[in-house]
Amino acid sequence: MRQVGFILEDGFQVMGLAALSAFEFANTDLGREAYGLRVMSERGGTVRSSLRIGIETVPLADAPDTLMVVGELQPRPLSPGLRAYIAEAGRTSRRVAGLCTGAFALAEAGLLDGRVATTHWAHARDMQERFPLIRVDDDRIFVADGNVWTSAGMSAAIDLTLALIEDDHGAELSRAIARKLVVYHRRPGGQSQFSALLELEPRSDRIRRALVYAKENLRRPLTVEEMAEAARVSPRQFSRVFREETGQSPAKAVERLRLEAAKAMLEDGRHSLDVVARDTGFTD
Secondary structure, three states: OEEEEEEOOOOEOHHHHHHHHHHHHHHHHHOOOOEEEEEEEOOOEEEEEOOOOEEEEEEOOOOOOEEEEEOEOOOOOOOHHHHHHHHHHHHHOOEEEEEOOHHHHHHHOOOOOOOEEOOOHHHHHHHHHHOOOOEEOOOOOEEEEOOEEEEOOOOHHHHHHHHHHHHHHOHHHHHHHHHHOOOOOOOOOOOOOOOHHHHHOOOOHHHHHHHHHHHHOOOOOOOHHHHHHHHOOOHHHHHHHHHHHHOOOHHHHHHHHHHHHHHHHHHHOOOOHHHHHHHHOOOO
C-alpha cells in the first residue's frame, strides 16, 4: 500500500481536497487499499479552510510515498518546521506535489529551484518574481519535473491526481476514475489553463449546455439542430442567441473546440494521428 499525505494549514482552499476522491475511487476500483490516505498539519488537530470549515488532521509523521501540499487563497510563508519537513520529503518521498498555490510551499522549501513549475494563473507572476530560479509556466494544467509535481488552480488538482494514478496503475484505471468523478477526460498537463469554453463566456445556461454537449460529442458531426436541442430552443433562435453571447457562429465555436481537443491530444503524445482525428471529428 502506498501512503499519500495531504498537508493542510489554516486558510487552505477546499478544492484541493477533491483529489482525495480520485484516490478513494482508485481503491474501490482496484478492490484493495492501494492508497493509504493521511490528512496532516504541522501540529495536528482541527485546521480551518478559507471558508472556516474545520478538517481534522494528524500531526506530521514520516514522509509518505506521495506528499501533496494543498494551496491557500493567499500563500503565506512556511514555519521553519514545515519548511524542513517538505524539504526532507523532496529527498525521501517518491513524489511531492504542490496543488494550486501549494507550489509556493515547494518553492520555499527549495524543491523547485532549476525546475519548471506551474500554479494558479493569478499567482504565477508573483511566484516568478519571488523565486527567480524557477521557470514558471503560467499556462499549464500541471507540470511534472522529476519527482516534483505542481498544478494550476482549483480543478487542476484532479487532473494531476489522475496522472499520478495513471503512472501507478495505467490509463484504463485513470479513465474509469475520471468517469466516476464526472470529469470529461484527464486533461494532459500541457493543456492551457484557459479553455475555449471559458474564453467563449456564454452568459446563459442554455448556451453553456450547448457548448458542453458539443465538447462531449466532438467525434460526431454536430449540427445546429443538435446543439439547439441541447440548449432547448429553436434552431433559428439558437443561432441568433449563440452569436449574441459568444461573438461567433456555432460552427466556428465547434471548430475551436475541435482544434483545442486535437492540440491537447497531440501534446499528450500517446495518440496516433488517426485516433486524434477520429476523436475530435476531423475525419471525412
